[in-house]
Amino acid sequence: MNPMMPIVAVLAIGAASMAGAADINGQWARGDGNAKVKIAPCGSDLCAVNSWIKPGTPKEKEGDKLVMSIRPDAEGSYSGTAFDPQRDMSYKLTVTVDGNKMTTKGCVVAGLLCKAIDWTRID
Numbered sequence: 001m002n003p004m005m006p007i008v009a010v011l012a013i014g015a016a017s018m019a020g021a022a023d024i025n026g027q028w029a030r031g032d033g034n035a036k037v038k039i040a041p042c043g044s045d046l047c048a049v050n051s052w053i054k055p056g057t058p059k060e061k062e063g064d065k066l067v068m069s070i071r072p073d074a075e076g077s078y079s080g081t082a083f084d085p086q087r088d089m090s091y092k093l094t095v096t097v098d099g100n101k102m103t104t105k106g107c108v109v110a111g112l113l114c115k116a117i118d119w120t121r122i123d
Helices: 005-009
Strands: 026-030 035-042 045-053 065-074 077-084 089-098 101-108 113-121
Touching (some): 065 089
Antiparallel strands (some): 026 035, 026 113, 035 045, 045 065, 065 077, 089 101, 101 113
């Protein structure tokens, strides 16, 4: 399995309450239909927690969490880092939100290995 899949499976984002930032808090469904996450504040960061995983999806489970330290770059765009405590891995993270659509992009190995995932708001 691609090492990027777990991070983007849970992905998503930092304090949407910041002025001018698109709201990323809430429930999101991954484009492949295999996962749903809830994004909400956790301390000074945001956490994306798997709220549903399609049965048979490997290496993912409900309750897996991604801790995101991100800040707005521009209207609807965020960047920063994400930490996956289940896998003890950190990633460079960019997020773009446009209405009820979101794209997350996680990178490792100094940005050489990246994967983007599309999401749809479901709440």
